[in-house]
Amino acid sequence: MRVWASTLGGFSRSRLVRRVLRDYELGLTSYGDVERTLLEASSAIIGVQVASGLAYVTDGMLDWHDIFRPFVESWRNVTPTGLLRFFDNNFFYRIPRFTGLPEPSRLVLAPRVRKFAPIAEPSGFKVVLPGPVTFALMSSNESGYSLEELSEAIANILAGEAKAAVEAGASMVQIDEPMLTDPEVSRDSAVLAAELSSRIASASGPARTILALYFDVPRADVYEELLNSKVQCLSLDLIDALERALKLTASKGFGGHCAVLGLVNSRVVHEDPIDKLSSIAGKALKDYSGEEAGLTTSTWLDLIPYDYSVRKARILGLLAEKLAHSRAWELVWRAG
Amino acid sequence: MASYTVPVKFPTTVVGSYPKMPQAEEAIKRRKAGEISEEEFLDLVKPAVRDVVNDYVWAGVDIISDGEQARDDMVVYFAERLGGYGRGDWVRVFDNVYFKKPIVTGKVEWLRPMILDHWEYATSISMGRPVKAIITGPYTMVEWSFDIHYRDKRELVLDLAKVVRRELEELVKRGAKYVQVDEPALSTRPWREDAELLKEALDIVFKGLDAKRIVHICFGRLERIIPYILDYPVDQFDLEMKNSNFRLLPFLKEYGYNKELGFGVVDVHIHQVESVKEIEEAIDKLMKTDIVGPEKTYIKPDCGLKRQQRETARLKLKNMVEAAKRAREKW
Numbered sequence A: 001m002r003v004w005a006s007t008l009g010g011f012s013r014s015r016l017v018r019r020v021l022r023d024y025e026l027g028l029t030s031y032g033d034v035e036r037t038l039l040e041a042s043s044a045i046i047g048v049q050v051a052s053g054l055a056y057v058t059d060g061m062l063d064w065h066d067i068f069r070p071f072v073e074s075w076r077n078v079t080p081t082g083l084l085r086f087f088d089n090n091f092f093y094r095i096p097r098f099t100g101l102p103e104p105s106r107l108v109l110a111p112r113v114r115k116f117a118p119i120a121e122p123s124g125f126k127v128v129l130p131g132p133v134t135f136a137l138m139s140s141n142e143s144g145y146s147l148e149e150l151s152e153a154i155a156n157i158l159a160g161e162a163k164a165a166v167e168a169g170a171s172m173v174q175i176d177e178p179m180l181t182d183p184e185v186s187r188d189s190a191v192l193a194a195e196l197s198s199r200i201a202s203a204s205g206p207a208r209t210i211l212a213l214y215f216d217v218p219r220a221d222v223y224e225e226l227l228n229s230k231v232q233c234l235s236l237d238l239i240d241a242l243e244r245a246l247k248l249t250a251s252k253g254f255g256g257h258c259a260v261l262g263l264v265n266s267r268v269v270h271e272d273p274i275d276k277l278s279s280i281a282g283k284a285l286k287d288y289s290g291e292e293a294g295l296t297t298s299t300w301l302d303l304i305p306y307d308y309s310v311r312k313a314r315i316l317g318l319l320a321e322k323l324a325h326s327r328a329w330e331l332v333w334r335a336g
Numbered sequence B: 001m002a003s004y005t006v007p008v009k010f011p012t013t014v015v016g017s018y019p020k021m022p023q024a025e026e027a028i029k030r031r032k033a034g035e036i037s038e039e040e041f042l043d044l045v046k047p048a049v050r051d052v053v054n055d056y057v058w059a060g061v062d063i064i065s066d067g068e069q070a071r072d073d074m075v076v077y078f079a080e081r082l083g084g085y086g087r088g089d090w091v092r093v094f095d096n097v098y099f100k101k102p103i104v105t106g107k108v109e110w111l112r113p114m115i116l117d118h119w120e121y122a123t124s125i126s127m128g129r130p131v132k133a134i135i136t137g138p139y140t141m142v143e144w145s146f147d148i149h150y151r152d153k154r155e156l157v158l159d160l161a162k163v164v165r166r167e168l169e170e171l172v173k174r175g176a177k178y179v180q181v182d183e184p185a186l187s188t189r190p191w192r193e194d195a196e197l198l199k200e201a202l203d204i205v206f207k208g209l210d211a212k213r214i215v216h217i218c219f220g221r222l223e224r225i226i227p228y229i230l231d232y233p234v235d236q237f238d239l240e241m242k243n244s245n246f247r248l249l250p251f252l253k254e255y256g257y258n259k260e261l262g263f264g265v266v267d268v269h270i271h272q273v274e275s276v277k278e279i280e281e282a283i284d285k286l287m288k289t290d291i292v293g294p295e296k297t298y299i300k301p302d303c304g305l306k307r308q309q310r311e312t313a314r315l316k317l318k319n320m321v322e323a324a325k326r327a328r329e330k331w
């Protein structure tokens, strides 16, 4: 089996990035300064991932205030409003308020891919999209359209984002649907998420596609529906609730998708026990017959301090090497 | 000391925090900068505590607090005063706003009283009104800190429970009749295993403690937690109700809730002042649902009032007290 690693998403901001963003908000510095600092800081983050042997890397999304914000700010008929707790984190996102169906006024991802993908060599460059169902469910919908119609409109724009990003050089497209792990989410939402993620996947051309589920483990009936998605890979957070996660993979498997295992705990700062994680990976893949598997962090790395987010990327790389070595798996460390 | 009789029916109270007075803000800044000692800090905050107590007395609240004027953050305040916590590190709260999240780097230890001084001061000027001793609970302390020492949530929660217990013992020794443990983090993780861990911790915190034992929980998935917490060793749950439009009431009824109820009737997230009539109707609603009687119902805001303007907080409390008065005549 071929095994590769990639952190799930964004990184924390270094002191320098926090300061330049603050100074810019206070009118003390120019946007050019912000751009230059972000280019330097993102390049450093990319370097950390490449040097850790991660086959796919992100730019760290250092300027995103939350997963929805860059899109909200690039679309018409939606604005960021009040704060709400982001899942069970001590972090708050701004609730997007839709007053109509969204219309894009500019692309978010493709310009970033053009800027950063060349720096990422030999690793592949991954872009991350907020899943359309999570986006709609976590927004306030004053559009006059149903949740389904709103999700669909969001998905159509995101499919355009994915297509343009892949054309610009992205080799992996990840669709984040953490709301689908909510214990109270409906099965209908799962059906919709499967359908809309399929739509984004089919716009992603030759790039690898991943549906990412994290912060918790989806209910079995929800997961069954998500297995119908036409994305290539399914990513699960194995660490937040280990027993429930292993029960789910044992009973439902990955439905023919490439398995991506969220193993490195990105919500705590202590070092992960690599031996224990190797054994968890073995359990999760016991009946797995896929030709390749991915390893990742349990969630994004933006919920812990900067130093630790860098360290966790390194631990993920170490875990991948150790696993590949001990199980005679082929380690993929560059995009093929 | 003046004596004060807490009404038998619908006593009024607060959850704890109150808008920060300027003297408190200033003192916190100077303490962080290392310009003043802990003793000087506590003294500098006292005028702020006095202002808060005066507001409570003006509004007519029966069981009051010190307004948590010394606490910049409900977790950081204690982390900075316990053994076992190291220097925190920056994590984002929202947008580009960061806070220094505490990190446990050794065995957590109680060093000296942390809330006693202002509790005593508030008690000395409350004209007999009881002052609640309020502390952040072990589960929330752990959920909202990092840990590089224990690497085991249960072990750390139980050690912090001993620390909280030690602090509350000091207060009960000095005469505290009401002790409250705040556990807002519980409702963000509404799982049986988390609720059971907190129960184990509360057994340590409250066992044999001679005071009214209260746990405050707010926002999030309260209805999912209720069935798991009914056998907690506490006298009262202090709950947020108004903000979620009292949707918890049918669940309390269904699960046969029979402890005292801290009933949130004032929304701490909106700036509009609830009218007396609106609050009265909320109390009527609870009475008609027939879950607990007037003697077991404490009337209070949903949560701490720290995010309100002082004037709004005062008016909200004043109307709350007036509504409780009217309810006493009716029920």
Ligand SMILES: [Zn+2]
Pocket: B015, B184, B216, B217, B218, B302, B303, B304
């Ligand atoms: Zn609260």
